[in-house]
Amino acid sequence: MAMAPSKVVVLMAFMAAALSSVSMAAGLQHGFYYSSCPQAEDTVRNVVQGMINNDPTMGAAFVRLFFHDCFVRGCDASILLDPTTSNPQTEKTTIPLRGYDAVNKIKAAVEAVCSRVVSCADILAFAARDSIVASGGFNFHMPSGRLDGFRSIADEVFQGIPSPAFQLQELLDNFATKGLNAEDLVVLSGAHSFGLTHCNFVTPRLYPTVDPTMNATFAAALKKVCPPPRNGGGFISVSNNRVTDPNKLSNQFYHNVASGQVLFTSDQTLMDQTPTTGNKTAAMVTDNAANPIAWMARFAGAMVKMGGIEVLTGTDPGEVRKVCFATNNAS
Numbered sequence: 309m310a311m312a313p314s315k316v317v318v319l320m321a322f323m324a325a326a327l328s329s330v331s332m333a334a335g336l337q338h339g340f341y342y343s344s345c346p347q348a349e350d351t352v353r354n355v356v357q358g359m360i361n362n363d364p365t366m367g368a369a370f371v372r373l374f375f376h377d378c379f380v381r382g383c384d385a386s387i388l389l390d391p392t393t394s395n396p397q398t399e400k401t402t403i404p405l406r407g408y409d410a411v412n413k414i415k416a417a418v419e420a421v422c423s424r425v426v427s428c429a430d431i432l433a434f435a436a437r438d439s440i441v442a443s444g445g446f447n448f449h450m451p452s453g454r455l456d457g458f459r460s461i462a463d464e465v466f467q468g469i470p471s472p473a474f475q476l477q478e479l480l481d482n483f484a485t486k487g488l489n490a491e492d493l494v495v496l497s498g499a500h501s502f503g504l505t506h507c508n509f510v511t512p513r514l515y516p517t518v519d520p521t522m523n524a525t526f527a528a529a530l531k532k533v534c535p536p537p538r539n540g541g542g543f544i545s546v547s548n549n550r551v552t553d554p555n556k557l558s559n560q561f562y563h564n565v566a567s568g569q570v571l572f573t574s575d576q577t578l579m580d581q582t583p584t585t586g587n588k589t590a591a592m593v594t595d596n597a598a599n600p601i602a603w604m605a606r607f608a609g610a611m612v613k614m615g616g617i618e619v620l621t622g623t624d625p626g627e628v629r630k631v632c633f634a635t636n637n638a639s
């Protein structure tokens with residue numbers, strides 16, 4: 309599944325030019341560990357690459373973990389904290405995500421080369437970037453210097469993470485609270501070109517009647533994979549992208565939106581209009597479908613922007629965790 313290195317390098321040259329205009333969150337910088345832990349980024353990349361070679365679905369797991377981390381109390385690794393007796397309701401107790409053990413393994417590999425230097429928030433950011441290299445074939449700089457937070461609160465997940473049943477205006481409002489705009493929404497939704505979903509997020513669009521915005525041929529095939537929820541099929545996994553390679557991050561998502569072959573209302577609604585945005589997001593879907601290289605550059609830029617949401621840096625209250633699943637005083 310992994311791309312040949314030569315192909316990645318070709319895009320790197322392009323990306324460097326394309327991304328020179330991308331703004332970084334205050335406090336983050338390129339190569340934050342350049343002198344304190346020069347092996348940090350290579351170590352993360354090697355471990356992530358090996359994991360994706362073993363299981364090509366893992367790239368999507370890391371990218372989604374990063375999204376969920378950043379959308380709930382900023383990119384502070386709060387998503388990674390296990391529940392404790394004093395805090396039994398951490399973020400991870402709410403929505404089942406894949407890849408926690410894998411992140412703990414990456415952290416262990418980084419600790420082996422530099423103890424207590426590289427934050428879990430940065431490790432997750434690097435792992436997401438390296439997943440994009442491995443699964444999407446394009447590379448970019450991910451700024452670093454994030455600290456790990458002390459708190460993780462389950463209820464904040466429901467306020468922060470958008471629902472797959474959201475309509476366009478609700479998605480725009482949700483992204484706006486994170487400082488992200490309509491273009492970021494459309495561009496980042498391209499992450500649904502890879503990875504897995506549980507049928508229970510899809511069946512509301514299939515039963516009792518098929519959502520008319522879904523392609524009827526696509527829906528008929530999807531019903532065979534995802535039976536009605538009362539038959540206990542909610543936890544069956546289905547590929548986000550059922551049209552082409554489900555482990556490849558690409559602009560295929562936009563072709564799927566345009567032909568009604570996406571799983572969520574929140575994907576399909578990008579073709580809708582709002583009083584303020586008109587058909588802007590639909591036009592962006594068309595443009596990203598037609599211009600794969602432009603989408604790569606936009607996606608990289610939007611990942612950097614997402615990676616700057618409410619980050620803790622410098623003297624902000626935070627720490628570099630010893631393990632990603634617990635704070636250092638394990639409270």
Ligand code: HEM
Nearest residue numbers: 368369372375406470471472496499503504505506509574
């Ligand atoms: C726009 C609002 C979004 C909604 C409503 C949404 C919703 C969802 C849902 C319901 C799933 C399936 C989860 C499951 O069954 O386990 C999913 C999967 C996924 N999402 Fe999103 N998502 C959104 C945005 C994003 C963004 C911004 C990214 C990253 C840039 C992202 C990356 C992914 C990935 C990679 C998967 C597959 C995860 C895996 O394979 O384990 N999503 N999303």
Ligand SMILES: *[C@@H]1O[C@H](CO)[C@@H](O)[C@H](O)[C@H]1NC(C)=O
Nearest residue numbers: 523524525526566567568569
């Ligand atoms: C519906 O999906 C099929 C493939 O499953 C495709 O050939 C067809 O063009 C799609 N229909 C529309 C209206 O996009």
Ligand SMILES: *[C@@H]1O[C@H](CO)[C@@H](O)[C@H](O)[C@H]1NC(C)=O
Nearest residue numbers: 586587588589590591592594
């Ligand atoms: C958006 O609207 C403009 C003008 O109303 C139209 O020319 C264009 O084709 C529309 N684009 C899409 C993707 O619907």
